[in-house]
Amino acid sequence: MLIGYSRVSKILQKEDLQHDALALAGCEKIFTDKISGTVFERPALTKVKEILRKGDTLVVWRLDRLGRSLKDLIEWMNYLESEGIALKSLQENIDTSTATGRLIFHIFASMAEFERNLIKERTVAGLSAARARGRVGGRPKKMNQEKRKLTVRLYNEKQHSVDEICQMMGISKPTLYSYVKAFEG
Structure with missing residues (x-):
């Protein structure tokens, strides 16, 4: 079964665009949250998680509708894989029910992890270089x-x-x- 999930960030936003795309993709059920992605509790997404079964496909209009960070998306992907559920994103054209779709998703995840590690390494190197030149980090003191x-x-x-x-x-x-x-x- 194809189950759609949409999320609109603002109360005034309409979910029509996402809803229409999910319906056109063949979703039998569509759940919508009208809430910011930064909010942890999303009632419709919780309901989706409850009804998804092995062999189902969770369909989203875009990946950012499901999770605001790559970490969220990877956690969702790991959960879905462990339950035998596929993920399909219409805008990014990713379908993890295929080997190619799973590969593309994992490449994105690996690249993001690589980027995080590079940023961390550059930050550590920059701080070390600054300390070697006698600079101490932190905000300047307000008073002498x-x-x-x-x-x-x-x-x-x-x-x-x-x-x-x-x-x-x-x-x-x-x-x-x-x-x-x-x-x-």
């Missing part, structure tokens, strides 16, 4: 050393409340406590 000492002295004198000190110095409580901790250690 003298103002931080004054802030800690005001705190230790206990003449003012923490809120008063933070307001006077224009800092947050966590920042105040980090200054106090830095001068204690």
